[in-house]
Amino acid sequence: MRPGAGRAFPLGDWGEPGERLDELYVWVEQRALFIADWYLSDRTLKQWGARALRTGVSLGAAGAAVLPLLTLTGTLPVRHAVWGYLALLGALACICADRYFGLTSGWIRDVATAQAIQRRLETLQYDWASESVREMLGPTEGGASEAAERGLSLLRRFTEDVSEIVRSETADWMLEFRPGPSPLASQPVAVSAARPAEICAAGHNVHRFPAPPGFRPSMPRQRPPEGPL
Structure with missing residues (x-):
């Protein structure tokens, strides 16, 4: 479920623009805080799930590395070496579950989005305070x-x-549901249209077989001029 819009847009009498602007500012600020709180609350479940799966990956990898060594040193019976393969399989299952449910990536996205909204809200608050001070001191223009x-x-x-x-x-978030990488944008290849005369001239200059060294092109033989009768 994605964040909603919260309260409806405040509609009122704009005969008092100052009061309406203050009401609209409160609505905009509460809407931004609501969206940021939604992302922070959504982050909590994903954070716990991602940490649990990462703990499973660490324990599985450690078990897959330690159990075969213990069987080689004789500390454990040889039949216990199979548990190392099961631990490795469990670690791979945790990695696949994290990728499939998008817990770690969703956790990072939620934190980044909430921080971006909070930074933008701080900028608005200072800009609004600057406008309020300008109005208190008297508008310089307009x-x-x-x-x-x-x-x-x-x-x-x-x-x-x-x-x-x-x-x-x-x-x-929607990109995670694509089965494969996004296709590259195909760029059109510009083909210059040559004139027919240029194509014919280029065709006459193309040789199918390379000429041997010292080869001189033979000119067509002409008939000698006939004498007067």
């Missing part, structure tokens, strides 16, 4: 309409950036 437009532009860019972060993470 009026209240331009100040409201700047605030809406800040919130819109932030919302688009958060949506792009989520879209990028979702695209990476």
